[in-house]
Amino acid sequence: MSAKVYVGNLSWSTTDETLRQAFADYGQVLDSIVMRDRDTGRSRGFGFVTYSSAQEADAAIGGMNEQELDGRRLKVNLANARPSGGGSGGGYQGGNYQSGNFL
Numbered sequence: 001m002s003a004k005v006y007v008g009n010l011s012w013s014t015t016d017e018t019l020r021q022a023f024a025d026y027g028q029v030l031d032s033i034v035m036r037d038r039d040t041g042r043s044r045g046f047g048f049v050t051y052s053s054a055q056e057a058d059a060a061i062g063g064m065n066e067q068e069l070d071g072r073r074l075k076v077n078l079a080n081a082r083p084s085g086g087g088s089g090g091g092y093q094g095g096n097y098q099s100g101n102f103l
Contacts, residue, residue: 002030003057004079008046010034011070016047022069023049027056048079 007019020032034047051057057078065076 001054003051003054005049005051005057005060006046006075006077006079007049007064008075009072010043010045010047010074011072012043012045014043014047014070014072018070019047019049023060023064026051026060026063028052 005023007023010019014034016032016034019034020029023029023032028051029049030052031050032047035044036042037044049060051060061076061078064074067074
């Protein structure tokens, strides 16, 4: 089963290919993408790398988190990880709400 890794704090100059090359030492990279602004095409400073297994993703997290790529120190973690704690992950959670007016 594949596993996706989030890579944050990317340099504006990092490309999909340089991201792939940097993470290839940790396993079979199925996909790598630097997220870009849809209007300007400029990097948004983060991306994702998909591995063929969770073990490879874990190895990449351990090996690449806090390492430097293109002059920036990366933040790497599991893409599907959710912060711990209660709640429904944001959004409105109660109160008296009717017809668009708070009571």
